[in-house]
Amino acid sequence: MDLSYNAEDEQFRSELRGWLEANIPREWSRPGFWSSLDREEAFALRRDWEARKAEAGWAGISWPTEYGGRGGTPAQKAIYDEETVRASVPYTVNPLGLTFLAPSVMVFGTEEQKKTIIPDLLFNRVIWCQGFSEPGAGSDLAALSTRAEDQGDHWLVNGQKVWTTNAMHGDWIFTLVRTNPDAPRHAGISMLLIDMHAEGVEARPLKQMSGESEFGEVFFTDVRVPKSSILGPVDKGWEVAMVLLSFERGSSAMGQYTGFRRELDQVAALAKGRERFGKPAAEDPQLRQKLGASLVELELLKLHSLHILTAVEQGRELGFEASMTKLQWSEAHQDLGELFLDVAELSGQETTGEDFAGLDPLQHSALWSRSETIWGGSSQVQRNVVAERVLGLPR
Ligand SMILES: Cc1cc2nc3c(=O)[nH]c(=O)nc-3n(C[C@H](O)[C@H](O)[C@H](O)COP(=O)(O)OP(=O)(O)OC[C@H]3O[C@@H](n4cnc5c(N)ncnc54)[C@H](O)[C@@H]3O)c2cc1C
Numbered sequence: 001m002d003l004s005y006n007a008e009d010e011q012f013r014s015e016l017r018g019w020l021e022a023n024i025p026r027e028w029s030r031p032g033f034w035s036s037l038d039r040e041e042a043f044a045l046r047r048d049w050e051a052r053k054a055e056a057g058w059a060g061i062s063w064p065t066e067y068g069g070r071g072g073t074p075a076q077k078a079i080y081d082e083e084t085v086r087a088s089v090p091y092t093v094n095p096l097g098l099t100f101l102a103p104s105v106m107v108f109g110t111e112e113q114k115k116t117i118i119p120d121l122l123f124n125r126v127i128w129c130q131g132f133s134e135p136g137a138g139s140d141l142a143a144l145s146t147r148a149e150d151q152g153d154h155w156l157v158n159g160q161k162v163w164t165t166n167a168m169h170g171d172w173i174f175t176l177v178r179t180n181p182d183a184p185r186h187a188g189i190s191m192l193l194i195d196m197h198a199e200g201v202e203a204r205p206l207k208q209m210s211g212e213s214e215f216g217e218v219f220f221t222d223v224r225v226p227k228s229s230i231l232g233p234v235d236k237g238w239e240v241a242m243v244l245l246s247f248e249r250g251s252s253a254m255g256q257y258t259g260f261r262r263e264l265d266q267v268a269a270l271a272k273g274r275e276r277f278g279k280p281a282a283e284d285p286q287l288r289q290k291l292g293a294s295l296v297e298l299e300l301l302k303l304h305s306l307h308i309l310t311a312v313e314q315g316r317e318l319g320f321e322a323s324m325t326k327l328q329w330s331e332a333h334q335d336l337g338e339l340f341l342d343v344a345e346l347s348g349q350e351t352t353g354e355d356f357a358g359l360d361p362l363q364h365s366a367l368w369s370r371s372e373t374i375w376g377g378s379s380q381v382q383r384n385v386v387a388e389r390v391l392g393l394p395r
Pocket residue numbers: 096129130131132133134137138139140162163164165166215371374375376377378379380381384
């Protein structure tokens with residue numbers, strides 16, 4: 001494992017750091033700034049700023065330059081993830097498109113798809129959603145029943161998706177549909193790219209425990225989709241989805257590590273300021289052990305990320321090993337959320353603003369972490385994948 005970055009990578013880091021320092025508005029780091037904004041206003045601000053960052057060349061870091069990327073290395077992408085979290089850059093408004101769709105388009109897309117989808121994504125001209133889960137198909141994704149009938153010059157799509165992130169902001173959705181109902185379960189599925197503004201597509205919000213509705217349901221009623229709007233071959237959508245999910249589950253978690261490590265420092269500071277049994281909570285031996293355990297968990301996450309990064313830099317395909325990264329970062333963060341609630345006690349459950357609008361960032365993060373062991377495949381499913389596909393254990 002390589003624990004260091006080379007001189008070129010460090011030069012990249014210092015340029016990026018300089019650009020971020022000069023271009024992130026100071027007020028963004030003022031406590032309470034983001035929670036003081038209306039949610040739509042905050043989304044628009046993030047969308048616009050991210051597009052300006054792309055114009056300055058700080059997007060698509062490791063993607064080919066011919067599609068608008070920067071042509072950098074996996075190590076530079078990991079540095080980018082670290083530095084953007086360190087500088088408190090708001091999380092991307094286009095995560096499904098950037099992290100999952102774009103690399104899949106690079107593998108399976110036609111030249112035309114690469115040249116249109118990728119630049120539109122980088123500049124946030126199109127917000128993408130992921131239409132995989134359905135009311136009857138989550139972990140068992142191959143049970144999906146949304147169907148697309150071949151009508152000669154177009155597909156006719158009917159069905160429903162659920163838990164669709166960004167459903168209310170989405171412009172397009174990459175969607176798994178059944179194109180051959182007579183084929184075995186995993187065959188006969190295709191990945192269609194569907195315009196969410198087309199007639200017959202309806203998105204409805206679902207409310208989350210943080211008060212937000214950043215996901216929702218998407219209904220398709222007799223939606224006409226052009227034949228060319230497909231990623232990969234007809235009936236081979238399962239293969240496309242498996243590659244896409246390996247991107248979703250992640251290669252390196254340096255960005256997550258950087259953010260979680262900062263949260264741990266904030267939780268430790270909170271423990272110093274709160275009282276427990278007549279002393280600062282940070283002197284409580286049990287709590288100290290938990291803080292120590294969280295630190296160890298996060299440092300192991302960092303080492304695992306560097307290990308993965310070294311493998312990727314050496315040209316190794318990760319495939320199902322991506323499930324190990326997903327398991328490690330999501331569970332480490334959930335443990336950290338529980339630690340925060342332990343330190344904050346009842347105050348961790350108090351909210352001020354109406355409809356949870358005034359959540360403290362640590363509260364928000366602790367609530368959000370509950371979902372991290374579900375989306376992208378639950379922890380139980382990841383363990384099955386690691387057992388069967390990485391370790392080769394019997395089913
Ligand atoms: C915040 C959030 C955002 C999401 N965004 C999207 C999105 O944008 N697009 C999208 O398509 N989906 C999205 N999802 C859905 C997500 O992918 C599914 O929730 C997930 O795959 C689990 O499916 P399910 O909810 O149907 O649970 P189920 O599959 O019904 O699972 C219920 C429980 O059974 C366990 N279980 C199931 N099968 C097995 C097994 N074989 N072995 C052991 N245990 C098992 C699971 O671990 C879980 O604990 C999102 C989910 C969340 C929470």
